[in-house]
Amino acid sequence: MKQTNTQIRKQITAIIAVFFAFGIVGVFMPTAALASPAKSGQSIGYVNRQQVFAGYPGIQDLMNRIQAMRAEAQKDYDANAKGLPPADKKAYSDKLAQQEAQREDELMKPVGDKIEAAIKAVAAEKGLTVILDAGAVVYGGTDITADVIGKVTR
Template structure:
């Protein structure tokens, strides 16, 4: 039984989804800081990380490299798995998926690091002790998304 492209990418898709959840929806301060009462003049900033990510210079090239990695992994799997028993095919799939995920993480880490640094820099400039993801905001706060995008593009 030959695995389809979708089958080999299920574990990879799950790993990528977890990575993006941490990158895009993550909080940048401890929960205790969010629960602490605001001191006079202090407020909470928020940023739309998805918008910052989409605006990241060169992100299309990074995503193209990731697609190429996935295609190469699929070719590798197809070539090596055709005559293997099911258990060995699964082990090969897992090995290839882990290797691909590590390569994707290596490509995405500089993007995440630069976005994180830009958020921190803007928060410090605006003297915001707390920055959360825009998806968590119900009311109030200061939107720093445009400032973060500008900082990332520098």
């Protein structure tokens, strides 16, 4: 079975590609090896942030305020964007959206800060060194959701 030059070149190219791929893997392996291995003393916990958020005291009132702000922004847009050219409508909409997002962030930041502080406090109390979001956990770990909810509702 005689091979043509084209077939030989394709085989050589494939072999070079394989060596190149393994060479690349070899270059990155030392970096992976330098990554901090899990310490045997580490313990992992997880928290369902959505559940904590839903259990936050006064969250429904806060969400109602945000919804009212959104409705007011929509009224503002409807009243002031009439007759504007499409580019100006978009610019006005973007401006309102940016202002709305900034106000929402201002309202929600204290909630997020308190939840984060509660997560850290519960983790420290339980001796947990790593906390994951519950959605990322497949198996194992300690669920601290109820403890975090208890801490933010006090």
